[in-house]
Amino acid sequence: MNNEQVKTRVEELQAILSEHNHRYYVLDDPMISDAEYDRLFRELQDIERAHPELLQSNSQTKRVGGAVLDEFSTLEHRIPMLSLGNALNENELREFYQRLRKLSKLDDLELVGEPKLDGLGVELIYRKGKFEAGATRGDGYTGEDITENLKTIPQIPMDLHGTDIPELLEVRGEVIISKKNFKKLNAERENSEEKLFANPRNAAAGSLRQLDSKITAKRPLEIFIYAPGKIEGYEYSTQWELLEQLKLWGFPLNPFNKILKNENDTIKYFHSMEADRESMPYDIDGIVVKVNNLALQSSLGMRTRTPRWAIAGKFKARQEITRIESIVAQVGRTGVLTPVANLGPVQLGGVVVSRATLHNQDEIDRKDIRVGDWVVIERAGDVIPKVIKVIKERRPKHTEPYHLPDTCPVCGAKVQRVEGGVAVKCVHRDCPAQLKTGIEHFVSKRAMNIDGMGEKIVDQLVDEGLINSVADIYNLQFKDLVALERFGEKSVNNLLRSIKASKKRSLANVIYALGIPNVGEYLARVLAEKFESLEKLFETKQETLVDIDDIGEIVAESIISFANDPDNRKMLEVLMEHGIDPKAGETGEQPLKGKTFVFTGSLEKITRDVAKDLVRNLGAKASESVSAKTDYVVSGESSGSKLEKAKELGVKIMDEEEFISFIKEFNIEILESEDQMKLF
Numbered sequence: 001m002n003n004e005q006v007k008t009r010v011e012e013l014q015a016i017l018s019e020h021n022h023r024y025y026v027l028d029d030p031m032i033s034d035a036e037y038d039r040l041f042r043e044l045q046d047i048e049r050a051h052p053e054l055l056q057s058n059s060q061t062k063r064v065g066g067a068v069l070d071e072f073s074t075l076e077h078r079i080p081m082l083s084l085g086n087a088l089n090e091n092e093l094r095e096f097y098q099r100l101r102k103l104s105k106l107d108d109l110e111l112v113g114e115p116k117l118d119g120l121g122v123e124l125i126y127r128k129g130k131f132e133a134g135a136t137r138g139d140g141y142t143g144e145d146i147t148e149n150l151k152t153i154p155q156i157p158m159d160l161h162g163t164d165i166p167e168l169l170e171v172r173g174e175v176i177i178s179k180k181n182f183k184k185l186n187a188e189r190e191n192s193e194e195k196l197f198a199n200p201r202n203a204a205a206g207s208l209r210q211l212d213s214k215i216t217a218k219r220p221l222e223i224f225i226y227a228p229g230k231i232e233g234y235e236y237s238t239q240w241e242l243l244e245q246l247k248l249w250g251f252p253l254n255p256f257n258k259i260l261k262n263e264n265d266t267i268k269y270f271h272s273m274e275a276d277r278e279s280m281p282y283d284i285d286g287i288v289v290k291v292n293n294l295a296l297q298s299s300l301g302m303r304t305r306t307p308r309w310a311i312a313g314k315f316k317a318r319q320e321i322t323r324i325e326s327i328v329a330q331v332g333r334t335g336v337l338t339p340v341a342n343l344g345p346v347q348l349g350g351v352v353v354s355r356a357t358l359h360n361q362d363e364i365d366r367k368d369i370r371v372g373d374w375v376v377i378e379r380a381g382d383v384i385p386k387v388i389k390v391i392k393e394r395r396p397k398h399t400e401p402y403h404l405p406d407t408c409p410v411c412g413a414k415v416q417r418v419e420g421g422v423a424v425k426c427v428h429r430d431c432p433a434q435l436k437t438g439i440e441h442f443v444s445k446r447a448m449n450i451d452g453m454g455e456k457i458v459d460q461l462v463d464e465g466l467i468n469s470v471a472d473i474y475n476l477q478f479k480d481l482v483a484l485e486r487f488g489e490k491s492v493n494n495l496l497r498s499i500k501a502s503k504k505r506s507l508a509n510v511i512y513a514l515g516i517p518n519v520g521e522y523l524a525r526v527l528a529e530k531f532e533s534l535e536k537l538f539e540t541k542q543e544t545l546v547d548i549d550d551i552g553e554i555v556a557e558s559i560i561s562f563a564n565d566p567d568n569r570k571m572l573e574v575l576m577e578h579g580i581d582p583k584a585g586e587t588g589e590q591p592l593k594g595k596t597f598v599f600t601g602s603l604e605k606i607t608r609d610v611a612k613d614l615v616r617n618l619g620a621k622a623s624e625s626v627s628a629k630t631d632y633v634v635s636g637e638s639s640g641s642k643l644e645k646a647k648e649l650g651v652k653i654m655d656e657e658e659f660i661s662f663i664k665e666f667n668i669e670i671l672e673s674e675d676q677m678k679l680f
């Protein structure tokens with residue numbers, strides 16, 4: 001073949017592969033066998049290898065992932081990606097409809113009803129019909145450039161099909177993982193002792209925010225398109241017309257989208273989707289209804305952050321009634337005892353629930369929760385259910401109030417109430433529960449990132465006496481490990497490789513891994529910036545520490561007492577002998593570095609402290625007062641002067657819901673506490 005012929009063949013292969021992708025993944029109507037597809041794919045790969053000049057940036061071969069990025073760059077949305085107001089029940093949905101009627105002076109308005117998909121909002125940008133870039137929703141104004149990851153989603157067309165291709169086409173949609181694929185993915189992760197995803201949305205978020213698109217390519221991501229961004233060179237007059245056109249251009253549209261002619265239709269759609277919720281192949285948390293007519297949409301206009309012409313009709317949180325069979329106290333890394341209720345198993349939103357956290361003694365006292373009680377539990381789309389209330393009328397005779405034990409359920413040592421707090425703690429330094437959870441923390445992804453050392457393996461290693469402190473991990477030998485149950489030669493080698501690789505972790509990662517009480521990821525980064533090495537940190541003085549902005553007396557004390565502990569000094573020595581001696585410089589992933597948040601008003605779903613921790617873990621600062629330096633104000637109910645000031649200064653404002661969906665885009669592994677977990 002001469003050059004011209006090769007070029008023609010590349011074009012041909014791109015078109016054929018694109019067509020077959022579309023038929024297979026969007027239309028569910030394949031025309032060729034997998035083997036045939038692979039043959040064509042490999043032919044294209046071979047040509048691209050031999051003729052790198054013919055490699056297109058959105059080639060079909062890019063769908064298997066490419067180079068690993070250092071970080072995501074940002075992408076500004078030409079039109080902000082807004083959020084929606086909520087209607088929490090049928091009545092509020094009717095009120096929305098009445099409002100539309102009044103504002104438009106029309107009796108019946110046509111709406112489009114769509115399922116509210118519980119995934120991640122993204123934007124896709126096409127220029128002259130070619131996929132150019134894509135981004136997360138981010139804060140609504142700016143998202144992260146996840147172009148390479150989006151290319152790996154086979155449903156997303158790289159070239160638009162059909163005719164009348166616009167100069168610029170931006171579309172928005174939701175990236176999801178189906179319930180079935182989520183189960184499969186988690187089962188695989190369980191097998192390889194990787195941390196499980198809490199729910200399909202987290203799995204989708206974690207997969208989309210991979211710096212290595214080859215990993216994303218292996219995740220079963222899907223997408224549905226539902227909204228326009230900026231469009232140049234195509235005119236339309238209704239949402240439905242746009243959806244139909246998007247279908248022709250090759251985008252996957254949700255099959256449950258429906259035209260709703262009047263109020264009655266709207267209410268029927270809401271109830272029928274709610275009834276179908278459990279049997280849907282993916283998670284939905286409500287419906288979205290949008291005024292169909294575009295001219296009407298623009299005359300209805302916007303509120304500050306939400307359109308007047310659309311609303312989300314949210315489904316009820318899923319509640320069930322079950323019995324508390326027993327309450328056990330679990331001992332965490334810091335020795336804190338957490339009461340956990342074992343429940344009579346019940347189906348709740350498609351999963352069987354048999355445990356719920358009871359948080360602490362105060363929570364138990366406040367709700368008067370007892371063993372034997374019938375309780376209402378709720379899962380608000382998430383995994384960890386909570387006990388909403390006790391049904392006192394059904395309380396059996398002779399129940400007793402529950403009290404956390406006086407002694408540690410693992411080592412038997414006496415527990416202590418943490419000063420000023422509600423927590424009860426085992427302070428026995430050799431408690432195996434603490435050792436185990438301490439090791440689990442040490443090896444976790446955002447700490448030393450040692451793969452292949454899940455909970456069961458850690459149990460085994462501690463029980464067999466192979467590990468008595470985290471430093472012992474670096475003494476593990478092939479011969480010790482291969483003799484253990486669950487270990488084959490291959491998994492031993494993988495583990496040893498991963499242990500070796502962990503010696504290169506950044507200073508911030510290592511400080512975080514040490515598990516110094518009160519030092520989470522954010523403070524670990526602060527310390528890593530301040531001190532050049534582990535040694536310097538261990539030599540520091542109280543005065544130096546309290547001089548650091550984010551560090552108060554309590555944290556300073558806890559660092560000093562950790563550093564002065566002879567066992568910890570010994571551990572440091574051994575770690576350094578093994579070559580773990582990172583120097584300052586690299587500080588890990590901080591997608592919100594340099595940003596400042598101010599929280600004002602009362603938040604409903606999370607406490608302000610939890611919210612602050614969340615942004616700090618991502619590298620941002622949480623500040624108390626609004627100034628020109630503030631990047632975001634998160635405003636809850638009845639927020640006053642701070643909100644006014646933010647408006648005056650033109651600072652970006654988010655409500656709680658927007659803040660939560662913003663945070664949810666970042667990988668689940670930023671979550672540290674159970675309170676944060678509850679959210680997701």
Ligand code: IVH
Pocket residue numbers: 082083084085114115116117118119120121122137173174226227288307310312661
């Ligand atoms: S339309 C102005 N349609 O819900 C209209 N959003 O709070 C903006 N979502 O973050 C969005 N399904 O990620 C729209 N069928 C649907 C949706 C949908 C899920 C998400 C979206 C956004 C949030 C809106």
